[in-house]
Amino acid sequence: MDRTNATLTALRRILRATELHxxxxxxxxxxxxxxxxxxxxxxxxxxxxxxxxxxxxxxSQATVTTLLDKLEARSLIDRIVYRFDRRQKMISxxxxxxxxxxxxxxxxxxxxxxxxxxxxxxxxxxxxxAAERIASLLDADNIDAAPILATGSxxxxxxxxxxxxxxxx
Numbered sequence: 501m502d503r504t505n506a507t508l509t510a511l512r513r514i515l516r517a518t519e520l521h522x523x524x525x526x527x528x529x530x531x532x533x534x535x536x537x538x539x540x541x542x543x544x545x546x547x548x549x550x551x552x553x554x555x556x557x558x559x560s561q562a563t564v565t566t567l568l569d570k571l572e573a574r575s576l577i578d579r580i581v582y583r584f585d586r587r588q589k590m591i592s593x594x595x596x597x598x599x600x601x602x603x604x605x606x607x608x609x610x611x612x613x614x615x616x617x618x619x620x621x622x623x624x625x626x627x628x629x630a631a632e633r634i635a636s637l638l639d640a641d642n643i644d645a646a647p648i649l650a651t652g653s654x655x656x657x658x659x660x661x662x663x664x665x666x667x668x669x
Contacts, residue, residue, distance in 0.1 A: 511634070521608040529600045530574075536604050538567050539597055542577060548591040549582075576600055 525533050541556050542548045550568060554561040568591060571577045576597035582588040593601070616624065635641060 507634075518608060521605075524605050525607075529604045531600060531604070533607065535567055535571060536601070537607070538564070539571065539576060539593065539601055542591055543593050543598065543601055549588055550591065553591070571597070 522533055525531060525536055529536065531539070538553065538557065541553055545552070550561050550564050553568075554564040557564065568577060568579070572579060574596075575594055578592050578594055579589040580592065582590050616627070619627070635643075
């Protein structure tokens, strides 16, 4: 197999790994990886707002609001009017939301990060340079992307707007 095909095969295996992980998440807790990540951000802080979550996830506030609407409809979060500023709503996990986080498999990002951190500095630099070069070859330099791995195969139409790379060209 020539190097081009070998590289494309490796990229396909990476994409497939994220797809399989997404399916595992969906089956275990019925959430997309993006929804699960948002729940985890909410669980990590006691006074979350849609704006603070959007900044943390590096997405628009409108995207976070759409995701929050879905999580609230499933009774995974509560929105409570902030007593000092009635325009603000504080977001917190419900007991059902905490259970969803506890039952979810380890995120693929966590697995990757754990293994990546064990590499020598030169190897980390080499992999980063290669990944950035691949992104450049795919004209993906200017695509807004958070460090959250997800695929569009299990998300509904509203979530797909957030994670579908074709909408960011």
